[in-house]
Amino acid sequence: MPELLTGAARDERRAAVADLGDALRELVDAAVRTEVDAGGLAAAAAAARELAAALRADGRGLHEVASVDDPVAGERWYSPVYGPGSPVAPPLLVESEGRGRVVARVTVPKALEGPPGLVHGGTIATLLDHVLARALRSAGRGGLTATLTVTYRRPVRLGVEHVLHAEVGAVEGRRSTARARITTAEDPGTVLAEGEGLFVALRPEAVAATFAGVDHTPEAWTARP
Template structure:
């Protein structure tokens, strides 16, 4: 973290608490779609969730303000919906450099279900968009998704280890062509989802239009230096 010494300890405590909340909510989301508890127990759980929401719900940031724990310049986005450790929507994926690209593993529960016992196809698109962006970031190419297409060659089973990969195929000027795949970790050579994307670095005037109102948690003007959303990579 880049905070000064006076802020480091409170922010470390906040990071721990926020990460624990994300993990607890992630577990709750999964349990909520697989529970066979009776209606009374489910209703009581809903009351507990509402009470927890009320406890922290009065202090909210506007959409134009970055969370205190984020630092987009370093690729730290703790609430990213794919890789964010504090976002209960995220598995989360841990993306790391691998050869000339990036790789991540995931085992998805029933919260991600589309066809019975299989992953929702839209989730594959979400994960591939993130992986392609991470591959761009790993190659030093920053941009935003301009085009994304997927071929679904077979369904992704739930509760089964998956491996996700992405690499930059070519780049020129502001444009980068990137590909990615999803397969079973036990059969990585058999591709089940294949993605191709075009990522484009916005022109300066577009960056200003998109991000000019962004501030940090203190309200200081802080447009991201990198317009993409690729997050920091773990060491290989």
């Protein structure tokens, strides 16, 4: 079981994780764009498997939290949405504006393409879901997604900087709602997609069952005392 790091040790490892994540995202982008011949593909596959074997020399299980994570704050360094160490994260950069509001920026790469030149609809939903949850967290609320409604209004294009805004709506007991929208950075007045979510914070007695086998309790998704 990896020990959660803090202080300078965590900062040092996070920097190394982010550097590897950057390199792997470059590799993923190259892999989905390449048109090298079959021999070049075979050589690349062999090199990739050699690298995978080196990284597996010291790993963690499916339910073990990464040593660079912060389960209390909900910081996931390998999140597929924003994780600096994830080879598939766009990555989404989120800033809290306080009082249940966040703004995020993202440029979606070729690896997350749906129709040619356009962002996959599932990726759009994922980005909206994440900023909705982050808006709740900025308001001191926890919760898992209960429902998510996405309205696709216009195409969301690859390689274009997009801005997402999210804010908390109604709050009642363990239940919270939030709304979000996506625009381009160049045209913030034109909404491309919208999301509305309902989030429910876990009761303390439900945490053990929901996160069975997880080695560190992810408190960010539980009801606040």
